[in-house]
Amino acid sequence: MSYLVFDIGGTNSRVALTDDFVTLENIKSFATPKSFKAGLAALTKVIDEMKPTTPITAMAGGIRGMLMEDKSGIENDGILSGWARQPLKSLLHKTYNVPVYLENDTALAGLGEAVYGAGKGMDIIAYHTVSTGVGGVKIERGQIDDATSGFEPGHQVLDIDRTILGDDITPTLENLVSGTGLEARVGMKPKEIPQEDTVWDELAEYLAQGLRNTTLYWSPEVIVLGGSMIQGDPKIPIEAVRKYTVEVLDGFVECPFITVGTLNDEAGLYGAMAYLQQKEGK
Numbered sequence: 001m002s003y004l005v006f007d008i009g010g011t012n013s014r015v016a017l018t019d020d021f022v023t024l025e026n027i028k029s030f031a032t033p034k035s036f037k038a039g040l041a042a043l044t045k046v047i048d049e050m051k052p053t054t055p056i057t058a059m060a061g062g063i064r065g066m067l068m069e070d071k072s073g074i075e076n077d078g079i080l081s082g083w084a085r086q087p088l089k090s091l092l093h094k095t096y097n098v099p100v101y102l103e104n105d106t107a108l109a110g111l112g113e114a115v116y117g118a119g120k121g122m123d124i125i126a127y128h129t130v131s132t133g134v135g136g137v138k139i140e141r142g143q144i145d146d147a148t149s150g151f152e153p154g155h156q157v158l159d160i161d162r163t164i165l166g167d168d169i170t171p172t173l174e175n176l177v178s179g180t181g182l183e184a185r186v187g188m189k190p191k192e193i194p195q196e197d198t199v200w201d202e203l204a205e206y207l208a209q210g211l212r213n214t215t216l217y218w219s220p221e222v223i224v225l226g227g228s229m230i231q232g233d234p235k236i237p238i239e240a241v242r243k244y245t246v247e248v249l250d251g252f253v254e255c256p257f258i259t260v261g262t263l264n265d266e267a268g269l270y271g272a273m274a275y276l277q278q279k280e281g282k
Contacts, residue, residue, distance in 0.1 A: 002052035003276055006043065006061030007105055007268030008032060010079035010132060013039075015046050016269050019054070021277040024269055026050055034079075036086040044095060058098050060276035062105035062268045063088065066150055071102050079132070101279045106135030107144050107151070108271030109226060109261075114139040115274040117263040118224045126220035126256075128153065130207065130236065131227035134174040138218045143278070154178070158209050173210040177203050177236070179229055195234035203229070203236045208244030215249060215256055226261035 005024070006015045013032045016024040028046050033039040047056075065077030065084070072089040074080065092100045110127030119125035119139065128136040134154030138145040159171030165185070175181040179190045186199065193199060211223055229236055238260055246255045263270050 001057045002054045003273070003280075004047060004050075004052075004056045004059040005269050005272035005276060006059070007108070007272060008039070008043070008061065008063040008080075008083075009105060009268070010064050010077075012265075013043065014265070014269055015043070015050070016266075016273075017050060017052050017056075018273050019052075021273055021282055024266065024273065026052075027266070027269070032080070035082045036088075039080075039083060040086075040088070040091060044092075047096070056096060056098055058101075058276060058280050059092065059096070060101035060103070060272045060279065062103050062108035062272055064105045066152075067102065067104055073102070099280070101276060103144070103272075103275055104135075104137075104150055105268050107137040108275055109263075109267035110137035110139050110224070110271065111142075111144055111274050112263050112267040112269070112271030113224045113226065113261045115142055116270045117267065118259050118261050119222050122221045124218070124220045124222075126214050126218050126223045127261075128211070128214070128223065128225050129227035130177055130225065130229040132180050133178050134210075134227075136214070138220070142274070144275075153210065153214060156210060156213060158206070164206075173206070176206040177210070177229065182229075190229060190234065191232070193234060197234075200234060200236055201240050204240035205244045207236060207241055208248050211241070211245045211258065212248045215245070215253060219253075220256050222257045222259060224259055224261050226264075226267060230260055231264060 003018050014029045016027040030042050065074035068075045073086050076084045089100045089102045106129050113119050114125040123141050125139040136153035137151050154174035155172050165171050242258045249255050
C-alpha cells in the first residue's frame with residue numbers, strides 16, 4: 001500500500017510517498033499559489049503525476065496558518081489568505097476517495113523532528129521554527145500535545161515597554177526575530193546582512209527571552225529550532241541562543257538542551273508521515 005504526505009508552505013509546497021512509514025519516496029516540490037483554486041489544482045496535478053506502484057490508501061499533510069476547528073482547512077493566515085475557509089480536506093477526499101488528515105505545518109515539522117530527527121528518543125520536545133514568521137509546538141511522547149486552538153508562541157509579547165520596536169508595531173517574538181520583522185526594522189533582507197553583523201547576536205538574545213517562556217510553560221527536555229533564520233546562511237547562532245537562554249533563566253530552572261533540527265525542508269513531510277501512521281494505526 002502507498003501513503004501520500006504533503007506540506008503546504010507559504011512559498012513552496014512538497015509532496016511525497018511512503019509505503020513503510022520509515023522512508024520518503026518520490027519527493028516533489030512546487031511554488032505555492034496564493035489562490036486556493038490554483039493551489040488545489042497544482043497539488044492534485046503533482047499527486048496525479050506521481051503514479052505510485054500501488055493505490056494510495058490515505059493521505060496526510062500540513063498547511064501554514066490556524067486550522068478551522070474541524071481541521072478541514074485553515075481559518076486564516078497572513079500569507080495564504082486566499083486559502084482561508086476553503087474545504088481543502090473534503091475536496092481531497094472527494095477527489096481521491098481516501099481518508100485525509102490535516103494539521104498545522106509547524107506542528108507536523110515538530111512531530112517530524114521528534115519522531116525521526118533531532119528530538120528522537122526524548123519524551124517532551126518543544127519545536128520552534130524561525131523563518132518568515134515564528135511558530136511552535138509541544139510534542140509529548142511522540143504525539144502533538146492537545147490544544148484548543150493550536151500553538152502560537154510567535155505572538156507572545158516580549159518588548160512590553162516598546163523600546164525596540166516603537167509604538168506602532170506589536171512587540172511580539174515574531175516581530176522581534178522573524179525574517180519579516182528583521183527586514184521591516186533594518187530595511188534589508190536577512191540574507192543581505194553579513195554573519196559578523198552584531199544584529200545576529202541581538203536576535204539570539206531576543207529569541208532567548210522567548211525560549212525562557214517556552215521552558216517555563218512547557219518544561220521540555222529539548223528545544224529543537226528550525227527555519228531559515230536558524231538553518232540558513234547567515235543565521236542566528238545557536239551557541240549564542242544557548243548562552244543567552246541560560247542567562248535569562250538565571251538558575252530558576254535548568255535550561256533544556258537547545259539544538260538545531262536535522263530534517264530541514266523535509267521536516268513537515270516526515271511529520272505528516274508520523275501523523276498518518278498514528279491516525280491509521282499502522
